[in-house]
Amino acid sequence: MAGKTLYDKLWDDHLVKQRDDGSALIYIDRQLLHEVTSPQAFEGLRLANRKPWRLDANIATPDHNVPTTDRERGVEGIVDPVSRIQVETLDRNCDEFGILEFKIKDQRQGIVHVIGPEQGATLPGMSIVCGDSHTSTHGAFGCLAHGIGTSEVEHVLATQCLVQQKMKNMLVKVNGKLGPGVTGKDVVLAIIGKIGTAGGTGHAIEFGGEAIRGLSMEGRMTICNMSIEAGARVGMVAVDQTTIDYVKDRPFAPTGELREKAIEYWSTLHSDDDAVFDKVVELDGAAIQPQVSWGTSPEMVTGVGGNVPDPATEADPIKREGIVRALKYMGLAPNMPISEIKLDRVFIGSCTNSRIEDLREAAKVVKGKKVSASLKQAMVVPGSGLVKLQAEQEGLDRIFLEAGLEWRDPGCSMCLAMNADKLGQGEHCASTSNRNFEGRQGFGGRTHLVSPAMAAAAAIHGHFVDVREMMKGEQA
Amino acid sequence: MRAFTQHKGVVAPLDRSNVDTDMIIPKQFLKSIKRTGFGPNLFDELRYLDEGQPDQDCSQRPVNPDFVLNQEQYKSASILLARSNFGCGSSREHAPWALEDFGFRVIIAPSFADIFYNNCFKNGLLPIVLDEKSVDQLFTEVESHPGYELSVDLEANSVTTPSGQVFSFETDHFRRHCLLNGLDDIGVTLEDSDAIRSYEESRRKTAPWLFSA
Ligand code: SF4
Numbered sequence: 001m002a003g004k005t006l007y008d009k010l011w012d013d014h015l016v017k018q019r020d021d022g023s024a025l026i027y028i029d030r031q032l033l034h035e036v037t038s039p040q041a042f043e044g045l046r047l048a049n050r051k052p053w054r055l056d057a058n059i060a061t062p063d064h065n066v067p068t069t070d071r072e073r074g075v076e077g078i079v080d081p082v083s084r085i086q087v088e089t090l091d092r093n094c095d096e097f098g099i100l101e102f103k104i105k106d107q108r109q110g111i112v113h114v115i116g117p118e119q120g121a122t123l124p125g126m127s128i129v130c131g132d133s134h135t136s137t138h139g140a141f142g143c144l145a146h147g148i149g150t151s152e153v154e155h156v157l158a159t160q161c162l163v164q165q166k167m168k169n170m171l172v173k174v175n176g177k178l179g180p181g182v183t184g185k186d187v188v189l190a191i192i193g194k195i196g197t198a199g200g201t202g203h204a205i206e207f208g209g210e211a212i213r214g215l216s217m218e219g220r221m222t223i224c225n226m227s228i229e230a231g232a233r234v235g236m237v238a239v240d241q242t243t244i245d246y247v248k249d250r251p252f253a254p255t256g257e258l259r260e261k262a263i264e265y266w267s268t269l270h271s272d273d274d275a276v277f278d279k280v281v282e283l284d285g286a287a288i289q290p291q292v293s294w295g296t297s298p299e300m301v302t303g304v305g306g307n308v309p310d311p312a313t314e315a316d317p318i319k320r321e322g323i324v325r326a327l328k329y330m331g332l333a334p335n336m337p338i339s340e341i342k343l344d345r346v347f348i349g350s351c352t353n354s355r356i357e358d359l360r361e362a363a364k365v366v367k368g369k370k371v372s373a374s375l376k377q378a379m380v381v382p383g384s385g386l387v388k389l390q391a392e393q394e395g396l397d398r399i400f401l402e403a404g405l406e407w408r409d410p411g412c413s414m415c416l417a418m419n420a421d422k423l424g425q426g427e428h429c430a431s432t433s434n435r436n437f438e439g440r441q442g443f444g445g446r447t448h449l450v451s452p453a454m455a456a457a458a459a460i461h462g463h464f465v466d467v468r469e470m471m472k473g474e475q476a
Numbered sequence: 477m478r479a480f481t482q483h484k485g486v487v488a489p490l491d492r493s494n495v496d497t498d499m500i501i502p503k504q505f506l507k508s509i510k511r512t513g514f515g516p517n518l519f520d521e522l523r524y525l526d527e528g529q530p531d532q533d534c535s536q537r538p539v540n541p542d543f544v545l546n547q548e549q550y551k552s553a554s555i556l557l558a559r560s561n562f563g564c565g566s567s568r569e570h571a572p573w574a575l576e577d578f579g580f581r582v583i584i585a586p587s588f589a590d591i592f593y594n595n596c597f598k599n600g601l602l603p604i605v606l607d608e609k610s611v612d613q614l615f616t617e618v619e620s621h622p623g624y625e626l627s628v629d630l631e632a633n634s635v636t637t638p639s640g641q642v643f644s645f646e647t648d649h650f651r652r653h654c655l656l657n658g659l660d661d662i663g664v665t666l667e668d669s670d671a672i673r674s675y676e677e678s679r680r681k682t683a684p685w686l687f688s689a
Contacts, residue, residue: 021649
């Protein structure tokens with residue numbers, strides 16, 4: 001019999017019941033809750049007169065709607081009354097049901113996918129869900145983690161289980177070493193560029209290979225975060241020493257004897273050598289360039305040295321039509337060099353790239369330089385209150401402020417513009433977030449997805465430049 | 477949940493692939509704490525020429541005459557015909573809520589994003605996967621026959637065209653069973669409470685660090 005994949009192992013370890021009809025009950029170790037996708041779930045519980053199955057499995061925090069300034073005022077500081085009601089509703093629901101919540105003024109508040117790992121509430125081998133598609137982030141810890149809808153949030157609250165069908169196994173292997181200046185973000189954009197936004201549909205993706213093994217937990221989280229942009233609900237990386245070191249001493253992580261016992265189990269969380277995958281894709285890590293997206297879907301991406309494509313050269317009529325539509329929306333001409341796209345704003349943040357390492361990379365690039373006068377705004381939004389604190393202790397905030405970038409309070413911010421931070425119509429933004437959909441960052445706004453280092457470099461120049469060139473200049 | 481057995485209705489063709497959930501219902505409408513009332517803002521950015529705001533009277537807004545759902549013959553549509561990777565992007569259940577609230581009961585496409593596909597079943601909305609060729613054929617027929625209707629039968633897993641041509645589709649047993657009977661799946665799961673408890677008991681022994689209390 002062939003060995004098991006990491007996904008097979010996680011599945012088997014969480015299987016409560018296999019039903020005859022092919023569906024299965026899967027146990028959920030951790031549910032993260034936020035204000036946007038939970039109100040109707042709590043309402044459903046109340047209407048059916050049900051209680052949460054297991055309180056200590058849930059952690060909540062508001063993130064999508066919170067303002068990134070004026071935070072001392074707490075909920076009162078939310079100007080938009082509809083947003084305020086949503087955050088207040090989360091507070092009320094957590095208080096009523098007895099769920100642990102990091103409220104808006106708590107230093108531990110932040111984007112759900114940043115605070116889970118930060119708190120050690122995300123541990124290797126867990127099954128983790130959240131009413132948010134970027135829950136795949138937590139797969140970086142060798143977790144079975146994926147986004148769910150609001151009805152399922154209610155289902156997990158009430159039963160601690162999900163009804164699931166087993167997915168197929170897919171391996172994305174990034175061989176070799178990444179070049180300097182090339183980050184996890186570039187790797188995942190290159191993967192999506194290669195396999196497409198539906199390339200992983202129906203599959204749980206495991207990211208492996210030397211380049212992935214060489215990444216920090218932050219880099220791995222960035223990659224798993226965007227597996228949903230490749231169509232896969234689940235993205236995972238096998239547990240190794242990097243993982244085990246990262247979770248050490250975090251508030252929710254086991255200590256002492258319990259940690260030893262846990263490590264024994266965690267060390268088994270990798271695919272067996274003879275495991276069989278339904279689909280395997282390989283990339284050469286050394287060949288990956290810093291990436292920039294030019295269109296309105298994350299697969300519309302190219303290396304920074306490349307050009308905007310010419311629809312005339314696309315043979316498939318549906319794809320051609322897609323390129324034409326994207327270029328029209330983005331206000332770009334065919335064959336235009338990526339470096340000539342004029343930028344209006346720069347956003348460094350989101351659950352993809354707002355962790356301490358991301359901020360360090362960006363700070364390194366802007367240190368001692370000034371943001372281009374042609375930009376309207378360049379902002380840095382840390383992923384959590386604790387990331388913010390650490391960055392300030394390291395002096396990163398001063399580097400950003402001296403260079404002319406804004407230093408904000410934690411939250412989703414301009415990643416989806418549910419709060420006051422948004423793009424104006426027609427504005428181009430270099431963004432470290434994960435989606436460049438039409439209107440995502442504001443009505444008529446145009447998003448270009450990049451790594452933190454590339455966003456920082458773009459902030460200095462007012463257009464995209466190859467951050468590797470800037471780094472060379474530094475060394476000379 | 478509303479049960480779904482059979483449905484006959486007007487088909488609206490939405491001829492683009494990768495329709496994402498931001499397009500189906502833009503974020504400013506996700507601030508609602510209710511499950512209903514999203515219909516007027518379905519496809520907001522495609523449907524209207526201005527930027528929509530929550531709690532606005534949509535009947536006063538400038539509409540985009542080119543958008544399919546603004547064309548007279550499709551206003552009463554209840555079956556949406558779409559292209560591949562429909563519903564990609566976020567997990568927001570507001571997307572199926574908006575489609576359902578508008579009056580859709582069926583979506584036909586060559587492929588759907590996983591989370592969206594799953595969310596549809598929870599809301600009495602039936603997503604049907606047909607191959608590219610069949611979808612192409614349906615697009616051609618819809619666009620050349622005003623008032624084109626399809627009949628969908630979940631019991632028989634079939635879609636029937638006005639000329640009597642039948643396409644069959646697949647759905648997995650559990651989802652189909654819940655949808656056919658309008659079942660509350662939390663209730664179904666709770667029937668297995670004992671299995672859940674015994675799983676917890678054994679897991680507490682093998683992985684005690686997962687249980688704080
Ligand atoms: S940062 Fe963006 S993608 Fe991440 S959870 Fe917030 S809104 Fe979603």
